[in-house]
Every structure is written in structure tokens, then in C-alpha cells.
Amino acid sequence: MVGQVRRFNRTVTQRVGALSDEFLARDRPLGQARLLWEIGPDGCDVRRLRSRLDLDSGYLSRLLRSLEHDGLVTVEPSEADGRVRTARLTRHGLAERAELDRRSDDLATSILTPLSAAQRTRLTTAMAEVERLLTASAVQITSCDPADPAARSCVQAYFSELAHRFEAGFDPVCSIPATDDELRPPAGLLLAATLHGEPVGCGALKLHDGAPAEIKRMWVAPAVRGLGLGRRLLTELEARAAASGVTTARLETNRALAEAISLYRAAGYREVAAFNDEPYAHHWFEKTLRG
Amino acid sequence: MVGQVRRFNRTVTQRVGALSDEFLARDRPLGQARLLWEIGPDGCDVRRLRSRLDLDSGYLSRLLRSLEHDGLVTVEPSEADGRVRTARLTRHGLAERAELDRRSDDLATSILTPLSAAQRTRLTTAMAEVERLLTASAVQITSCDPADPAARSCVQAYFSELAHRFEAGFDPVCSIPATDDELRPPAGLLLAATLHGEPVGCGALKLHDGAPAEIKRMWVAPAVRGLGLGRRLLTELEARAAASGVTTARLETNRALAEAISLYRAAGYREVAAFNDEPYAHHWFEKTLRG
């Protein structure tokens, strides 16, 4: 398998990587072209550009100056914050970006053209599969503090999804709470999943001395569902629980969350009698962990 | 489809391209690392390195000097030709290359690790498919002179394959000839297929004023069979024939060439009575071309 991945890497970087740079940079240096592309039709704060392209602020400033000099970009102070500056494409810059867009299409077309219709279908299908699985593999799971902005945004998204999906809506105040302190070692822990730095999922554990651990806050962003991320989070939580000497994991869930329920069943959880009085729960599950 | 290819390109260059450079270059500049890799365990002529990496001779020379200075490479005159110099890895250089190899494995492993067993299988299967089809799409078909070295090597390989596969062997002298002049416009033409500059297939056309055109020299290198290249060559030959005003294409073949025979049938050729006295032929085919 490793050999296959290496062969793939070689073929693809030769065919796609080499070409795409050459196609994208028309006359203009690659750095400028990338920047032009990243600014986008609606403009973008310089700060955002810096983090997205991971550039040194001095270097980025100089790149912007050269694009400005060529009449492709204007940079003005942002209204909201006088320190921040916003880069916007001029009419000329927009045309240039459209040209890059066209070239990107040309590159894709040049790959498809030599193939028969059947081969094109097979290629794009396989590309979609590779893309999805590479995305899945790029998701990183790390334990993080409940007060971390990434964790906060996941939990927030989780609550608002529950509010949408539960028949009766969802108000965190009525539910059994899991405070920051309860999800912070050694009382518990919280895992955050990130894709290219953006939070895309979470899962938490409440540990109870000698008693079963509780799994909470299992959530996966809609954009990355179907990539096995829920399963990965669950497996990781179980492993952490087992590492703390816990032998049983427990959780409760609402009947509206069908995918979650089938995940728990598939992962070896069996339904048990209610072990708490969570008002939003319809099902209670339990699993014995192997040390 | 174009959109899918573009998404694929973006994901893959982010995940694979960026990482692979970083993994490969350990301390050392990327150019040096690539060169070290390309020299390989058995050494390599400088001339070959230049064409394979497509480098300026001055630049390559300097890269070799720096590797030599670091004690990774020795460069000596080749025995066969005093002008050519051969680069060889020292023991230290071999160790360095092994390290690059290990890093390449690590990169592949880092992609596979986060995935489940089922996902890994799906990923490698899809990668193999993409790789094959990208290879297919990278094959270029161009008309070329029969005396061109690429054409010569294809025809040579074709003859030696026939000698192996025909029950009675194959001697070009006994077969109906197709001289260079007959395969040169306007009398005829020869198409060569190349992959990364290496010849991997051919096909030729003999035109006869007002009479059916003859298809000859259809051959595809074993390494690229199953990529639809035979079909592409045949289609291209038919198109060229039609463009010359020919309405019928003809060919004869030996019963040992089963794949070829099914290709002809699938492409719309129907078997006809022998239209010549080619001693090695068992089947004669004909197809009406659409203008």
C-alpha cells in the first residue's frame, strides 16, 4: 500500500503539480499569481491573506505593492479596524483572475481530452474518491481545552444543530450540563478535529472515579460527514478512557440523531435502561472497553 | 467533470505536493535532493540526468559540484565516451538517499495512518485507477518520420514481438514490406506514441490513390497496455485517412494477436476475404470510414 501511495504521488505531482504551476503563472511570478487568486472577487483582509497563504508580513506587503504597481489591486484601510487593510481587485485584476480561472479549466480539460468517454467517467469517479479520502486523512484530532475558540465553535455548532433537529428544540440549560471544568483533565477531556486549521468536529469525555465514563458532545461538521470522522473520534475517546483505567463507556442520545445511533451500534454499544434523567434523551448506550 | 478535476488538483497538490517537497528536502535544497535521488544506486551519466530532470547544463554542473563538495557524489569520465561524465553516489551519498527513501515511505504512511483498514483499501484502489488513467492521458500521439529514432525503436520492438508470438516466428523480409518512403507523406504516414519522451507505441498508414488505405505497424508497448492506447492510435489513423479523402481502411493480422483482433472488431472492422498474399496473415479486415 505504501508503494502504491508513493507511485501515485510521483505520477500526480509530475502530471498535475508541474503543469498547474506553469498554467497558473502566466508571465507573472507564482507568488503573485497565488495571491491574486486568493484575494478573490470580493477582496480580502491582508491579515487573512497572511494566514491563508502562510506568508511573512514583509513579503506579503511587497507582493501587494507589486500587484498594486501593476494596477491589479488596491489596498485600503478596513472600515471596521483602522490597523487592518483590505486588498481588492481592480477591474484589470478581476480580468486577470478570470484568465487564471480559464487556465485552470484548460489544464483540467487537457487531462480529460485524450481519454475516451468511459475513461473520463472512471477518472473523475476515482478522483472524487481519492479526494474524499485524502480529506479524511488530513483531518487532525487533538485534545484541546474546552475554552479554546475551536472547541467553543464546535460546541456552539453542535447545540444549534440539536436545536434544529430535535422535535422539541434544544436548550442547553435544560440538559444535563458538562462544564468546562468537567471536560478538562483530570476530570475529563475534549477532542477537537480540525481540517486545515478549521474546526470540523468534537467529542468529549466525562470521567467518574471508578464509575463508567460518559461520552458527550459528539459532533461532526456537515461538510465532512461520511469520512469516518465520527468513528475516529469515538475510537480515540474510548482509547483515552481505557488509558485512564475506565472499563465502561456510556452515552445517551436523541432519536432524531439516526446516524449517531447507528454509529454507536456499529461500534459495539448496546442499548441499556436509562442511567440518568437527561430530558432530551430517548436511547441510552453502554460498551465494555478492553484495557 | 472539469470541476471535479480542478478540485482534485487542489486537494492533491495541497496534501501531497506540499508535503512531499518538505519531506524530501531534509536541510538540503530541493534541487540537490532531487538530483541525489535521480542519480540512483548505480550511478548515472550526467547527460542522462540533464535530460531527465530537464536542467541547464551549467546549473546541473554546479549542483553536482556542491554534492561532490559534501562528499555525497563522485563524478568520473565514462569509459565508453571521454566527453561524458558519470555521477556515482559515495557510501555517504547512498546513506543519504536511503534516508530520502525512508522519508518518502513516512509521507505515504502518514497519509494512510489516520484511515480505517477499509478506507485504506478504497484509497489505494482509487489511487491506482487515477494513476493509470493519468498515465493514459499523458501519452502523446504525433506523426513522425519513419527514420526517427523513436519510430525505429517502436518498429523494432514490434518485429521482435511478432517473432516471439507468431507460431512460425517472423522475418520482415518474407512479409509484405512498408518502406520508409511508403510511410512518409504524401504516400502514407506513421504515428508514434510517447510517454514522458519515451516511445511506447506506433501505427502507420499506407495510402493508395483512390483505393482503400492500409493500416500497418499497430503496436503498443507492454507497459502501457490496457490504457486504451491501441484504440486511440487506430482512431487517429482513421481520422487521418478520412482527411486524405479515403473512404475505406483495410488491414491484415495474425491469429496469435488476439487483443488486436478484438480491438479491430470492437472498432467496427468486419472480416473480409484475403485482399493480399501476406504470408503471416490469417485474418483480413475492412471498415468504411465516415468523412
Next chain:
DNA sequence: CCACTTCTCTGACTATAGTCAGACAATGGA
């Protein structure tokens, strides 16, 4: 043997990419 080509090397360039320190203005919290 001579002219021509091939192959490699050196010297002298340029361009792109990127780093680092520090200046300066705007902001936000104490």
C-alpha cells in the same frame, strides 16, 4: 588530419522566494 559536433564546465548574470529587525499607527483594556 580537419572541420564539426557533443559534452561538460566556469564565470557572470538575473529573478524569485523568503527572513529578520525595527518603525509607526490604530486599537483595546486597565
Next chain:
DNA sequence: TCCATTGTCTGACTATAGTCAGAGAAGTGG
């Protein structure tokens, strides 16, 4: 209001990649 922080910019660097012209040795065909 002051002070630390944030965001941007300039100046002064370095490293990598790459180009081009020409020198000189070795081979090649007539």
C-alpha cells in the same frame, strides 16, 4: 490616559533557482 498589543510597512539581508555565453576536451565523418 497610558501601555501593551496588533497589523502593516520598509530596509537590509540571504538562499535558491535558473539563464546565457563561451572555453576547452573528446569524439566523428569525410
